[in-house]
Amino acid sequence: MQYLSPTTIDDAIRLLSSQSGDCKVLAGGTDLLVRMRSGFAEPDSILDIKRIDELRRISRDAGGWRIGAAVSGAEMGEHADLVADWPGVVEAVNLIGSTQIQGRATMAGNLCNASPAADSVPAMIAAGAVARIAGQDGLRDIPVADVPTGPGKTCLSPGEFVTSIWLPSRPERSGDAYLRFIPRTEMDIAVVGCAVALTLDAGGTCTAARVSLGAVAPTAILVDAAADTLIGTTVDDTALDALARACSDAARPIADKRGTVEFRVHVAGVLAKRAAIIAKTRAGGAS
Amino acid sequence: MSKIHVTTTINGDPVEYLCDAEETLLDVLRDHLGLTGSKEGCGTGDCGACSVTVDGRLVCSCLMLGAEAAGREIGTIEGMAKGDQLHPLQQKFIEHAALQCGICTPGILVAAKSLLDHNPDPSEEETRYWLAGNLCRCTGYDKIIRAVLDAAKDMREAS
Numbered sequence: 316m317q318y319l320s321p322t323t324i325d326d327a328i329r330l331l332s333s334q335s336g337d338c339k340v341l342a343g344g345t346d347l348l349v350r351m352r353s354g355f356a357e358p359d360s361i362l363d364i365k366r367i368d369e370l371r372r373i374s375r376d377a378g379g380w381r382i383g384a385a386v387s388g389a390e391m392g393e394h395a396d397l398v399a400d401w402p403g404v405v406e407a408v409n410l411i412g413s414t415q416i417q418g419r420a421t422m423a424g425n426l427c428n429a430s431p432a433a434d435s436v437p438a439m440i441a442a443g444a445v446a447r448i449a450g451q452d453g454l455r456d457i458p459v460a461d462v463p464t465g466p467g468k469t470c471l472s473p474g475e476f477v478t479s480i481w482l483p484s485r486p487e488r489s490g491d492a493y494l495r496f497i498p499r500t501e502m503d504i505a506v507v508g509c510a511v512a513l514t515l516d517a518g519g520t521c522t523a524a525r526v527s528l529g530a531v532a533p534t535a536i537l538v539d540a541a542a543d544t545l546i547g548t549t550v551d552d553t554a555l556d557a558l559a560r561a562c563s564d565a566a567r568p569i570a571d572k573r574g575t576v577e578f579r580v581h582v583a584g585v586l587a588k589r590a591a592i593i594a595k596t597r598a599g600g601a602s
Numbered sequence: 603m604s605k606i607h608v609t610t611t612i613n614g615d616p617v618e619y620l621c622d623a624e625e626t627l628l629d630v631l632r633d634h635l636g637l638t639g640s641k642e643g644c645g646t647g648d649c650g651a652c653s654v655t656v657d658g659r660l661v662c663s664c665l666m667l668g669a670e671a672a673g674r675e676i677g678t679i680e681g682m683a684k685g686d687q688l689h690p691l692q693q694k695f696i697e698h699a700a701l702q703c704g705i706c707t708p709g710i711l712v713a714a715k716s717l718l719d720h721n722p723d724p725s726e727e728e729t730r731y732w733l734a735g736n737l738c739r740c741t742g743y744d745k746i747i748r749a750v751l752d753a754a755k756d757m758r759e760a761s
Contacts, residue, residue, distance in 0.1 A: 316622075316623040316624050317623055318606055318623035318667065318669040320669070320670075320672075341667075344665050344666060344667070344670075345647055345665050348626070348647075348664075348665045348666070348667070349646045349647060349665070351624070352645055352646060353646070360623075361623065361667070363667075363669075363670060365670070387659070389659065412647070412735065413647075413650065413734055413735020413736075414660050414713065414716075414717075414731075414732050414733075414734070414735050415647065415650055415653055415660050415661050415662045415665075415713070415735045416647055416662070416665075416735065418656070418659040418660050418661040419661050419662075419665060419666065501731070501734050502734060502735070
């Protein structure tokens, strides 16, 4: 196996496209190295993107935030301005693994690992995040929701990699939140995850919302019908009940050792309600 | 396949080694450099027995390639005591009997030092969360938490 550590995006693209065998992109490595050890991945080469300076930065971009693909969860959690704008996204990232894992794991890696239960992905989808992808034809921006195409699969072509995730500017009176159900208190894989991002007007009426569910379909899903139950309401009990029903209706989970279909369908609604209440509070709405 | 030549800093000392691309930092520390304080428990980032710091950041050395260490500052358990002088955390682990078999202890000490470097006055809850990635099958954790909090208190009073 060959270890490659380019220092520019251009060099990374050139190296990635010139590899004849299986080349895996290494960001935090908390999934890739485990898969290599267990024999699920046997790359001919590894392309480490952590030596590319611009991929290690969190920066303002077009009113929002651009988070480099090599930025660790810990670095995101320590960035007070980012946390203030997108607390739900950061809390979802920070739920992944232990302190040690947070020191390495990246949000872009969580996206590209393409687990249906990835914690950060519903939060990014609710936030309207956009992934920037580099390849031989240059850069392209696509919604995070379109990146995973199935368990372990993404829309990226060979020779492409995610360089950063962009989070939009946060409108006034907006808030987001992510909750997941796990049987333990910490460090487990989501049985269901739900993220809500919403915006209120000065009177406390919801003017925009995005709701996303994780671990209840082959990929995290954006549930427009759930967002519609909130928009135009004050996110009151009636709206929350409708939200819960819409999320349960949208859930298409499998049954496995971590939860039955019935349980996941129910919990999708429960988590949506609770996440919406937190998002509303963060947006400055009356609780 | 030719080996990768890596120049790095470990516990403040300049270090050079040759490693294969597949080898983890833990493999390098233990098998090439004789720094066997970092233990391999699971090899998949679950147990924390291989905890080290990289540029001050706590990580599992089993989830990092040896080649990635080039130019970084690595901190291992071997750098914790100053000669014969134990670090206050090490001393408190002895006083509180916060270890039994000892396999998890180096990783827990490195993780606990990293906690106190970030937060000299952690609550019990913060301490338990910070150390949640370090598994111990002997102690039941309570003595470990007491030792860390006691060491933190002494270190605050001494500074």
